[in-house]
Amino acid sequence: MTTDSLLFTPYRLGGMDLKNRIVMSPMLMYQAANDGTVTPRQVLHYGARALGGVGLIMTEVIAVHPQGRISESDIGLWSDEHIAGVRRIVDAVHACDAKIGVQLAHSGRKAQLPGGCVAPSPIPHSEDSATPAELTTEEVRHLVQYYGAAAVRADQAEVDCIQIHAAHGYLIHEFLAPMSNQRSDEYGGSLENRARFLLEVVRKVREALPASKPLLVRFSGTDLIEGGVTADEAAQLAKWLEAEGADLLEVTSGNITSLYGGDVYPGYQVKFVQDIRRQSSLPLASVGSIHSADLAEYLLRDGGIDLVFIGRALLRDPFWPIHAAADMGMEPPLPIPTYTRSTGPYHRGF
Numbered sequence: 537m538t539t540d541s542l543l544f545t546p547y548r549l550g551g552m553d554l555k556n557r558i559v560m561s562p563m564l565m566y567q568a569a570n571d572g573t574v575t576p577r578q579v580l581h582y583g584a585r586a587l588g589g590v591g592l593i594m595t596e597v598i599a600v601h602p603q604g605r606i607s608e609s610d611i612g613l614w615s616d617e618h619i620a621g622v623r624r625i626v627d628a629v630h631a632c633d634a635k636i637g638v639q640l641a642h643s644g645r646k647a648q649l650p651g652g653c654v655a656p657s658p659i660p661h662s663e664d665s666a667t668p669a670e671l672t673t674e675e676v677r678h679l680v681q682y683y684g685a686a687a688v689r690a691d692q693a694e695v696d697c698i699q700i701h702a703a704h705g706y707l708i709h710e711f712l713a714p715m716s717n718q719r720s721d722e723y724g725g726s727l728e729n730r731a732r733f734l735l736e737v738v739r740k741v742r743e744a745l746p747a748s749k750p751l752l753v754r755f756s757g758t759d760l761i762e763g764g765v766t767a768d769e770a771a772q773l774a775k776w777l778e779a780e781g782a783d784l785l786e787v788t789s790g791n792i793t794s795l796y797g798g799d800v801y802p803g804y805q806v807k808f809v810q811d812i813r814r815q816s817s818l819p820l821a822s823v824g825s826i827h828s829a830d831l832a833e834y835l836l837r838d839g840g841i842d843l844v845f846i847g848r849a850l851l852r853d854p855f856w857p858i859h860a861a862a863d864m865g866m867e868p869p870l871p872i873p874t875y876t877r878s879t880g881p882y883h884r885g886f
């Protein structure tokens with residue numbers, strides 16, 4: 537397809553070639569089996585968005601440890617038993633000429649499991665949440681190994697890239713923010729110490745992945761709340777993440793507690809990219825109420841981002857990219873060429 541639209545212009549990230557700049561944002565669907573294995577419904581869910589023309593699909597959170605699930609219906613990659621199911625999603629997505637990454641995560645104090653939850657410090661997420669057990673220094677080091685092992689399994693499942701979830705009040709974010717991290721060991725205190733877990737995880741996952749497969753990090757450009765990650769701290773984190781071999785930073789914000797401290801409007805998080813852009817030469821992406829083709833195109837051209845993450849719009853409409861192309865007056869990108877037989881003048885039945 538010839539186009540002057542940046543949204544539909546191919547993009548190369550590390551060794552991964554994307555056919556467009558549209559990324560499906562990670563969205564937890566609570567549809568896995570109780571042992572963390574993938575169900576047929578999830579294969580269909582992701583396959584449908586690939587069929588709809590998304591360039592890169594990022595899965596929902598995939599737990600690196602059983603205690604790191606939000607619920608018992610989350611996907612896991614803490615055991616070899618999980619590889620085959622993730623591979624089925626990967627194959628479905630590849631069959632539609634799209635790329636796929638897994639979002640590796642540990643939910644920390646946000647977990648709602650019968651066995652309770654863990655966190656850097658025994659401080660609950662909100663008034664209604666359980667008080668987490670404080671992780672020992674040894675347990676923190678052990679979790680870094682779990683991230684590495686999950687990354688090896690993701691690679692065996694043939695994913696194209698991995699995203700580390702370091703935002704939205706999940707475990708890594710809980711280490712970064714002073715309000716949830718009051719530790720006195722090497723993982724608490726100064727920014728350098730609070731960032732240690734994230735940077736060790738990134739190093740471990742980078743080592744586990746072939747150099748051609750990009751490593752993305754989703755992190756908070758600011759938490760907009762006292763005791764959260766500040767914009768200056770996020771800019772420093774970006775420098776360290778670049779040094780550790782991250783290939784793209786995706787900027788989101790807030791949710792270290794249940795209160796969001798800012799305003800929400802179309803493209804509201806892209807402004808947090810600006811400080812990061814000054815500190816890092818890495819490709820950047822953002823997310824948040826980017827639901828029209830025009831806004832996505834504008835942000836790619838003038839908002840300082842290289843890829844657009846799209847969440848709820850893709851839940852509402854798996855064919856969002858095809859409809860976006862039509863909105864822009866372009867030929868729709870059809871993953872199955874025979875679909876062109878559905879348009880044009882009617883000649884005869886088949």
Ligand SMILES: Cc1cc2nc3c(=O)[nH]c(=O)nc-3n(C[C@H](O)[C@H](O)[C@H](O)COP(=O)(O)O)c2cc1C
Pocket residue numbers: 561562563564565595596597639701704754788823824825826845846847848849
């Ligand atoms: C149903 C749902 C589930 C979500 N699950 C995740 C998740 O697993 N991981 C994550 O990083 N963000 C998750 N998010 C946040 C989205 O990825 C995205 O950042 C947010 O919805 C804003 O983008 P949007 O306005 O385009 O929906 C979820 C959002 C929704 C609506």
